Amino acid sequence: MVTGLQDTSTYYPLTEDEVAMLLGERGVSLGAFSDEGELIGYAAAYFPGSSPDNLGLDLGLCSDRLLQVAHLEAGLVSPFYRGRGWQRRLYQELIKGLIAQGKYRYILSTVACNNYPALHNSLRLKLYITELREKYGNMLRYVLFRDIKEPININPASVISCRHTDIELQHRLIRQGYYGFDVKYNTDSLVIYYGVKD
Numbered sequence: 001m002v003t004g005l006q007d008t009s010t011y012y013p014l015t016e017d018e019v020a021m022l023l024g025e026r027g028v029s030l031g032a033f034s035d036e037g038e039l040i041g042y043a044a045a046y047f048p049g050s051s052p053d054n055l056g057l058d059l060g061l062c063s064d065r066l067l068q069v070a071h072l073e074a075g076l077v078s079p080f081y082r083g084r085g086w087q088r089r090l091y092q093e094l095i096k097g098l099i100a101q102g103k104y105r106y107i108l109s110t111v112a113c114n115n116y117p118a119l120h121n122s123l124r125l126k127l128y129i130t131e132l133r134e135k136y137g138n139m140l141r142y143v144l145f146r147d148i149k150e151p152i153n154i155n156p157a158s159v160i161s162c163r164h165t166d167i168e169l170q171h172r173l174i175r176q177g178y179y180g181f182d183v184k185y186n187t188d189s190l191v192i193y194y195g196v197k198d
């Protein structure tokens, strides 16, 4: 599933233990299969609870709220099926399930700054860029966040765009309370759109 990537740093593969955890009580896994039974794509939600890998810690969520966090993990689509909207569909179904269950209020995930498909899909599903920091060792990642109870609305008059490579500006914007809410694909760099809450 991770074959066919031009830049392998965009995806941090799960360990066997992590996959086992996703398939156990602390996760929900979803697969899409072709008529022939071939795996098209896989995505999972992970419930980190009070464990130190809870992304809510990166956003300063208090301990009560950490228990209401679900991560979107491991959006993977077979190279033969990429570019046909499968990741979005899988994430959409997972989010629908989380909303129906009513136990989780915050949906979080990480995406590499140059991973256009994963970033665009997450932003379209109303997750917002809320942090930009090194994760998984020293890999720079956007931390994306959606509050199911209190959706974020962006004030259109506040919108500022920048290249995904302009880390300093993005850190400054995030510190000032801006959220990343859209991305456009350019051949040399991505353009990220930030704005403050309405």
Ligand SMILES: CC(C)(COP(=O)(O)OP(=O)(O)OC[C@H]1O[C@@H](n2cnc3c(N)ncnc32)[C@H](O)[C@@H]1OP(=O)(O)O)[C@@H](O)C(=O)NCCC(=O)NCCS
Residues within 6 Å of the ligand: 001, 002, 005, 010, 011, 074, 075, 076, 077, 078, 081, 082, 083, 084, 085, 086, 087, 088, 110, 111, 112, 115, 116, 117, 118, 120, 121
């Ligand atoms: C990231 C990944 C899951 C995307 O899945 P997908 O089902 O192909 O994504 P989509 O078909 O929904 O594509 C989303 C967008 O990216 C575009 N896109 C897809 N592959 C692309 C590529 N290689 N280069 C540029 N754009 C691409 C699509 O045209 C679409 O554009 P649009 O939103 O402007 O219409 C898939 O590429 C993958 O498995 N990558 C390896 C693992 C990975 O990085 N996972 C994400 C971890 S957060």
